Amino acid sequence: MGIETLTIGKALNLGLRRAMEDDAKVMLMGEDIGKLGGVFRITDGLQKDFGEDRVVDTPLAEAGILGTAVGLAMRGYRPVCEIQFDGFVFPAYNQIVTQVAKIHARSKGALRMPIVIRIPFGGGIGAVEHHSESPEAYFAHTPGLKVVAVSNPVDAYWGIQQAIAHPDPIVFLEPKRRYWEKAEVDTDATPDPLFRSRVVRGGDDVTVLAYGPMVKTALQAAEAAEEEGRSLEVVDLRTVSPLDLDPVYESVRRTGRCVVVHEAAVTLGLGAEIAARVTENCFHSLEAPVLRVGGYDTPYPPSKLEEEYLPDLDRVLDAVDRSLGF
């Protein structure tokens, strides 16, 4: 195909299509993913082309989707499950945590669980309750799962294919409010590996970490900071579990300061783990504690308040200031 300008949504759609072409065992399952193409149209056109046996509109039951995916995986299929919105993954929680995550270990490797759980996550779209959640820490705390979050069309296109080809279960987080953001995707390129973080902007004063929708926010903050003469290094974590922090340690050893940004509630969000690890690994280089910018420890608020709840450029800069002022 060569180089194309794609939105994140379209990149996912094409990535799914390519994965289905490459491997006849790949199946999509979920609510409204067939004729409707999913509420975000990520699976648009796929049922038409691959048939109802490979793009399955399921009954309205998330435990059912994940539980049958387990059986399908045992039978050699590679189910890609769409959870319609982040807040609706919880009925499937038992299957994910006690089954999907544990079956490889339970069977001492005899059974693989190449299941991808696609979740459009995060807020900022003016939605009603349960449509703006960031549940990644629940999964990252669960051994046996892997968790990735994409932030741009290139990673979306390749990441979904890599996740589907991967032998372990992956929670694949899609930044729903960025679905419509565009970039050039070279479909002939060699992609970066899935489980690697990436420095997306070099800088010297403070290391800022983000993933998914917050990468853009972090980059905006870096631009604004530049105008004030401050140089932020921005890392797109890309992989939430396992964490790939070696490039972060390297960066923090240089900058001496670190700020982590995510939408999830700050308490026991990814920032907690990253702060603990960065402090352990860079103790003597740190000139300030790792600071965290996240959602407040409240339920996601009604949408009229979401701009106050979500980390934005200003809150990132405020943390940068506090770090520099420490």
Add this chain to the structure above:
Amino acid sequence: MGIETLTIGKALNLGLRRAMEDDAKVMLMGEDIGKLGGVFRITDGLQKDFGEDRVVDTPLAEAGILGTAVGLAMRGYRPVCEIQFDGFVFPAYNQIVTQVAKIHARSKGALRMPIVIRIPFGGGIGAVEHHSESPEAYFAHTPGLKVVAVSNPVDAYWGIQQAIAHPDPIVFLEPKRRYWEKAEVDTDATPDPLFRSRVVRGGDDVTVLAYGPMVKTALQAAEAAEEEGRSLEVVDLRTVSPLDLDPVYESVRRTGRCVVVHEAAVTLGLGAEIAARVTENCFHSLEAPVLRVGGYDTPYPPSKLEEEYLPDLDRVLDAVDRSLGF
């Protein structure tokens, strides 16, 4: 009643009894809690004395237990739900996270959710899969819930009563492998408040934090350390959410070193949050990074390996050594 020597299990039983006597709206719900008295006998004799309407053997469905508890709470009852083992709370996860935790906020305070979710948690009892889990971080990351963990008969006796009387939903963690440990309980005393941590042993060299079953382990480590001439201060966190860290900050500012111990997997376990906060609040006092001793990032292993998996005295001392050697 005065002073009695009670096991944790018996203290809980008496505390439940007293709560039921004090308030006719208190109800117990769960699997096998009636005639059997629960698989750990914590509710022994209560159905006989309070009847089947107040001590309810439910159908075998955890979502059902929590979901009906929500309705009962709306109707003015105070349901105390027993989850038979930690690993079986996950079918109720949706109700806990999307309903129990959010209804107070959703209703702007019009509805209260005075629900207690009792969970015997943690390992060390030689059980099969799913009977040894430590799910506290999942709940502590969920705004709207409160989470406490008791470590001794006194806190068990008072804590369960305080939790039941409290207006917010509380995940009440009982250290199952310590159910049979005894202590004197003065049932006429004035109890400590529920949401406060407690220094249970004074010391100068390293601050060691633990909760639930690990408090005993931490105390054992402190004793062993003393023989080697090291003085550990041990804090029983007691409340896992909200955290009560002021006494910890005070301690760490004195010792300059901190070790957190829990059975849950280290990644995104409570140690992560505590490390982040302690570092933020005691940055200039810390002489070593906060170190964490926890379960490995693996599923809880088959019981023949649980002693290797669980933090023990030696692993705590090893972390203390590493902290002192930093």
Add this chain to the structure above:
Amino acid sequence: MTALRQATEVVDPVPGASSPHLPQQPDLIQLLTPEGERVEHPEYSLDISDDELRGLYRDLALVRRWDVEATALQRQGELGIWASLLGQEAAQIGAGRAMAVDDMAFPTYREHGVAWARGVDPLHVMSLFRGSDNGGWNPVERGFNLYTIVIGSQCLHATGYAMGVQRDGAESAVLAFLGDGATSQGEVNEAMIFAASFAAPVVFFCQNNQYAISVPIERQARVPLFQRAAGFGFPGVRVDGNDVLAVLAVTRAALAAAREGQGPTFIEAFTYRMGAHTTSDDPTRYRLASELEEWKLRDPIARLKAYLARTGIADHAFFDSVDAEGDELAARIRSGTLEMADPPATSMFDHVYAEQTPPLAAQRAEFVEYHASFEGGDH
């Protein structure tokens, strides 16, 4: 095994019928035909005054008018989203009006008609869809819970509430609303199991509007939904959900049975979602326009109007007055929505707990301080 297979009736397209989603007569309880003819049913009769009949018409017309206004307000950017009840007015008004004052309803996100019948101010519902709050009426006071968006979760709440009613020795009943899609959720089935086990005074009122967003009912169930209940040990009935009289009669009977200690009932109100799933939805992707056309012939309001007009129970003046009242209501909803103040930002910290925690209080204080810092205009 053939004998076994026979035992169950599978929903196959009715031969000769143009849509698989049309009501199948044998099971369907009806008191008013699509043409507006009053018919008798051997088990369900309805004693109803002319005043009450006009009241029902007024309810139906006003909630439809509200719905139209809300859809318009959403299109104009005043609501984040709107879940239309178009076509389901009779099911909702029939059910809502069957309730006694002390009864309690547990709605989904679409029960605006029930909210209306329970006396909830439409502006409370608008504030939810506008994103100002999550509804904000007092559920217990109104006998009408807040909208529940996680599919099916409210069925367990309803059952638990009914267990509380039982324990109180109260003579009231609980009405749990759910959609056809919701019947596939584990929690909904657990609710029926608990309700049966405890003989709880709860009635499950399922609006089978033929779709869960794009997914047709055949994906959720291969046999009529009302038959599900028998498997759990309590009665299920299918009522013409576009017939407000039948819905009223059937729901009244079920609630009465519940109050009398006879336990749960499952009501399948056979109806049709005449609009999109929500304003974000595009039904042309998954259903034929002809299906909608056929259902328009069964419109729940038209048939009552025809009946009232033909029998003379209502005249032009009445219908005109309802129209005028509808316009007033719409105007009030519009201006009320436009004037709705945004909630104070600190409110998100204030209702997380009944007893605030020190760390959250500290977060709130930081939040206030942080925002105050902007007043200085530093950033």
Add this chain to the structure above:
Amino acid sequence: MTALRQATEVVDPVPGASSPHLPQQPDLIQLLTPEGERVEHPEYSLDISDDELRGLYRDLALVRRWDVEATALQRQGELGIWASLLGQEAAQIGAGRAMAVDDMAFPTYREHGVAWARGVDPLHVMSLFRGSDNGGWNPVERGFNLYTIVIGSQCLHATGYAMGVQRDGAESAVLAFLGDGATSQGEVNEAMIFAASFAAPVVFFCQNNQYAISVPIERQARVPLFQRAAGFGFPGVRVDGNDVLAVLAVTRAALAAAREGQGPTFIEAFTYRMGAHTTSDDPTRYRLASELEEWKLRDPIARLKAYLARTGIADHAFFDSVDAEGDELAARIRSGTLEMADPPATSMFDHVYAEQTPPLAAQRAEFVEYHASFEGGDH
């Protein structure tokens, strides 16, 4: 509402029967009476050779012998816990022997009889209850999944596996095991919904042993469990679970129907847990000894033995040889269990992922280093 109420049959203590848990004849499929009389059933016949009959007896006797040995080993501290199948041998052997080689079973934690029938080495089962691993046989190879301990979760796996069978165009079927208590889990009901929706080749085999630990079946269901299936749109049958011949016939028929594309069946095997729930349980707290005594009269092994002996299909020599074989098996299980090596500690790190992660590899390395430090004997 009385007409509605009539529609469902409630499980009430059978008048005159001494226990509510005794089989009610009208529904129960039986081919061999408790007294060991062969009877005919209008729908189910069984063509079975004498060799096969003796084989079934051998299976029943050997799995009971295994069970006795395992219980003893637990008492002696060699197992952490044991879940006895006592009383349920016929249900399990009948079901297990009904399966074809390519069929796949999804057990709970109690299906030792099915494991036996599938050729799983008993020592694999022992290693789970000993705490050495979680079973460790290869599920797909053996057509027998690992034990699943979270109640009901395996029913969805079975349904998904059956959906895979469908997609492969394979001629095989899936057997999902569950208990009576499990029928209350949302996931189990979702499994039935998915199975019905996709007409998946899965048979739900429910051993109604009357109790979920201490909770009697009446708490889970007010009507016979097999009736649940009709509500989901597929057939349900109740078979005498202590009659190995009836179980075999009924399960064979259901699996054949599944293979032929006729979709799911629910089988309720009406039986009784003659022992404790597990070795940790104390049934005297919740049930009367007299109930057990009555069920002893329905013992699944005694009735087959009586039949074989009376008809001369088997003689003393045969029964003696099975006893001897049982003792050998028990000895092998005992010595195998005692000799079982503990797993290497590092194994807990090695199977978390198919592709190990760097942080976990690092944790493993630290673990190894930490333990090596003890060799020096420092602590």
